[in-house]
Amino acid sequence: MFKFKPTNYQKLSDEKLAATIMNGDSAAFNELYDRYNARILYYFYRMLGNDKELAQDFLQDLFFKIIDKPQLFDVERKFSTWIFSIAHNMCKNEYRSRQVRNIMEKGFDADSFLDNEETADYSSLQIEDIFSCLNEFDEIHRTAFLLKYREGLSINEISAILCLPTGTIKSRLFYTRKKIQEKLQHRIHNSNEY
């Protein structure tokens, strides 16, 4: 005899859940929110200058957008790529409206990178030291950096999120990494002097 089997949402992929949301399934939405709220909140918190309230507002707005137009999700794409591209666009708009960001590329000299990375001891550094260096970059450098090293996304996925060629992503990641490394080593050096 046929028996109704309740859907186990935890076993469904993000893409299937997103497709189910289009039919108004609130349980699927709940599951997706569970999976992504902490990741997106972290992203907004770090991208918006460690502002807790703003990060919460942006988190809510992003999921409102998903509820409002779930049909914009292309089921052929990865859901994580889609949600992070929405998050990135929201940050970009925020920066534009505030006009607070200045790219710190002025005075950048590729030859000034330190070569002695193996000898540096980073254990004395705090996570906030990394973010204070990262906050000096524009949103594209920061997004690429966070998506790569926090979210562990591939270069291709980051390229899809930022709508930039993979070569550009690689060079921006390289630049950001080297610049942060340089600044952190400088900090270590200064703290050892005192």
Added chain:
Amino acid sequence: MDNFEKYISSRLQNDKLPFHADPAIRNRLMYQMQLKFSRSTLHKNQILPFVGLLFSPKLLVWKLGIVAVLVLISVSSNYYNNQNINAVLATDSTRMISSVDSTSIQLKDTLSFN
């Protein structure tokens, strides 16, 4: 991945925020979800999309199939009914009248009682 990349990656992945998403956000989102899709359910119940679909060239094969089945049922039903009527006519015409017009029989009955 060099040492610095590994260091950065592990520091970022182990970094945890000192707060969580506000539970009120989930409640508001769920409410919004219900609100949006209850609105769209109302749209689904309108007659216009159904009529539009009925007269549109979409699913033409299915529609023709359903019409053909209905016609077949109607024709066969008429055919068998006519056969029965003919049989009654041949045997007993009075019974045929009674089966055709039951109201008149009732009237006759009531009249006889009165």
